[in-house]
Each structure stands twice: as structure tokens, then as C-alpha cells.
Amino acid sequence: MNAPRPFRVEPVEFAAAREALHAVREAVFVREQGVPAGIERDALDPQCRHVLARDADGRPIGTGRLTPQRTIGRMAVLAEWRGRGVGDALLDALLAQARALGWNELSLHAQATAIAFYARHGFLPQGGRFVEAGLEHQAMARRLDAVNPVETRDAGLAAFLGVAAGTRRVLRIYSRELDPGLLDRPEALAALRRLATSGRQVRLLLQDPAAPRRALHPLIALAQRLPSAFAFRAAEDPVDLDYPAAYAVDDRDGWYFRPLGHRFDGETRLDGGGRARQLREAFDPVWERARPCGEYRALGL
Structure with a gap:
């Protein structure tokens, strides 16, 4: 029997979870990666569907969102929790939400260091790499429940x-x-x-x-x-x-x-x-x- 995970992932409303979501994203994107705070926050947040990972004590450790444009974004996991399945669980939760909405395709902009992570979940690169928020990215997409x-x-x-x-x-x-x-x-x-x-x-x-x-x-x-x-x-x-x-x-x-x-x-x-x-x-x-x-x-x- 698999041991229980030391974290949980759940859908959250942006208004109620704003502080927790921003705490993780600012730690990863702004302080760790140097993304300007004004770019990290945008007007799409209230329109998106968000997922939040918390540790056993309820502390926020990871985030992700689905935009109305059917893209995945703001995937972030605190450094000390990487490599422990948090990112996989966040992405699985977002894919489940997209399926529940009847969406047949999702796209995203993956940081170059995360291309293999998204590939393991069925996303394929499209086009060449580009710079976004000062970091190298790759556009990727996946058709859901269909041949790619x-x-x-x-x-x-x-x-x-x-x-x-x-x-x-x-x-x-x-x-x-x-x-x-x-x-x-x-x-x-x-x-x-x-x-x-x-x-x-x-x-x-x-x-x-x-x-x-x-x-x-x-x-x-x-x-x-x-x-x-x-x-x-x-x-x-x-x-x-x-x-x-x-x-x-x-x-x-x-x-x-x-x-x-x-x-x-x-x-x-x-x-x-x-x-x-x-x-x-x-x-x-x-x-x-x-x-x-x-x-x-x-x-x-």
C-alpha cells in the first residue's frame, strides 16, 4: 500500500486563497527567479481556476491555474518541496478540471528547465523557444483524451x-x-x-x-x-x-x-x-x- 502523501492539493477560489497563492508565487517567481512583481500578478487571476497545494500543517507549498483561454500557468512549487510529487499532483488536478469543463486541448508556456516535466504529462513543444519575463520558455500543448x-x-x-x-x-x-x-x-x-x-x-x-x-x-x-x-x-x-x-x-x-x-x-x-x-x-x-x-x-x- 502506498504511503499517504505529506501534502494535499485542492481547488480554491482566488478571492479566498489570494494570500496563500501569492505567497508561493512571490517566493518562487519574484524572489527566486527575479520576475518583476508587476508581471507576476495580472488581471486574469480573478477569472482563473486555481489549485493550491498545502503541507500537512496547512502551509501553502504549490500553485497552478487554468485561464479562460484554456492555458495552464503560474505553476510554482517551493524549492524544498520539489522532486516530491507536488508539481505532478498540481498538474493532474488542473487536467482533471479541464476535463470536467469539457475542454479538449490545453496549452502552456514552460520554462526551459521544466520542458521534460510537462513532456512526462503528455505536452508536446510547438515552435521555437522564446524569452518571457526574462526567462527562456517553450510553448507546449496537449489534446485531452485524444491522439496528439x-x-x-x-x-x-x-x-x-x-x-x-x-x-x-x-x-x-x-x-x-x-x-x-x-x-x-x-x-x-x-x-x-x-x-x-x-x-x-x-x-x-x-x-x-x-x-x-x-x-x-x-x-x-x-x-x-x-x-x-x-x-x-x-x-x-x-x-x-x-x-x-x-x-x-x-x-x-x-x-x-x-x-x-x-x-x-x-x-x-x-x-x-x-x-x-x-x-x-x-x-x-x-x-x-x-x-x-x-x-x-x-x-x-
Whole structure:
């Protein structure tokens, strides 16, 4: 049984919770990040739906809001509470409110340091980065309860991070040659390392295992350091070798599918249970008839 969280998140009315909301936001945005106080507060606050996180003693520790323009903003967690699930709980509460309102899409401006956090929750980058309130930001969006189109490499990376984050036990990856430009990105390697060091497994099914070996793909080196968590197999059946697509699928409801495996564009969804189940059922028989990549275990030894 999971231990109870040492905090709670609840919807609040702005007028009643103004002091608590501003206390957190001023601590994070104004004092910590140097955002001018006149920018941090705006006329939208009374029109927004707010969520507030409090610790066990009732002290405010995190905030977030939904604007009438269907954007998420003012996500802030006190420094001493970061990395403890507060931000995830705040974002989940905002997504639940958006669904209850019948909204089918949300957008946000993520600080550059928070892009991976929002990606883990299904948000994909749109366009280039820009400076807002003196800080580098990235526009991101997510369709709710629907397939999200992936159109760029950065969006593909975000889609992969979301699928990896949803893995409970086994992440399955079907790839031609370990997807250079995607699975060798530092963010992807960090996500895979987190899975491996937390007792989860990664199965990678390849069509051309020689290419990443020649290229000294960093994922092979990572797998050699954590051999109990990673397994590589190579497809040999001609039908499997002719399969044009590539995908990653977790063991819950998340997937990222590319019709052409050498490209990054495709579709993703973190709550698409039927399609995730279909992809796992397609992956497993190919995995069973594929050969283990023994050459990867020996590389570099």
C-alpha cells in the first residue's frame, strides 16, 4: 500500500486563497527567479481556476491555474518541496478540471528547465523557444483524451519521455537502429536510466543492430552498465525486417507510433489503452522469435 502523501492539493477560489497563492508565487517567481512583481500578478487571476497545494500543517507549498483561454500557468512549487510529487499532483488536478469543463486541448508556456516535466504529462513543444519575463520558455500543448500529432524531432522526444514516464514494469521499443537523434538524446538516456535504476525493464527490438554498434550509440554503453534492466533482440524474419514503422509503448496506456521508422513524425497518446494493448500484442511475438543481441554485451569489454 502506498504511503499517504505529506501534502494535499485542492481547488480554491482566488478571492479566498489570494494570500496563500501569492505567497508561493512571490517566493518562487519574484524572489527566486527575479520576475518583476508587476508581471507576476495580472488581471486574469480573478477569472482563473486555481489549485493550491498545502503541507500537512496547512502551509501553502504549490500553485497552478487554468485561464479562460484554456492555458495552464503560474505553476510554482517551493524549492524544498520539489522532486516530491507536488508539481505532478498540481498538474493532474488542473487536467482533471479541464476535463470536467469539457475542454479538449490545453496549452502552456514552460520554462526551459521544466520542458521534460510537462513532456512526462503528455505536452508536446510547438515552435521555437522564446524569452518571457526574462526567462527562456517553450510553448507546449496537449489534446485531452485524444491522439496528439507529433511533427518534429523535439516533439518526438517529448512523446518518448511521456511514454517512458508511464512505464510500471516494462517499456517496449521497436526501432530500426536505436533511432539516432532520439534515443541518443541526453533527456532520453536520462529517462531510460531512471527506469533501469528503479527496477523496471526496457526491451529494445531492432532491425539493424550493427548500425548503432558501429556508431557507438550511448544507449549500448548505458545498457552494459545496467545489464539486468536492458534487453536487446534483433529481428530476423523477413516479414519483421520489412516492417516500416517504429514505436515505443509502455505497460499502461501510453504509446508513440511512427509510420515510417526513419522519421520522427507520428502520433502519441498517454491514455490510449486500446492502441497501447494492440502495440504490445504486435511486439511480443516478434520479440519471441528474434535473436538476443549477444554482441552488445561484449562491446567495449
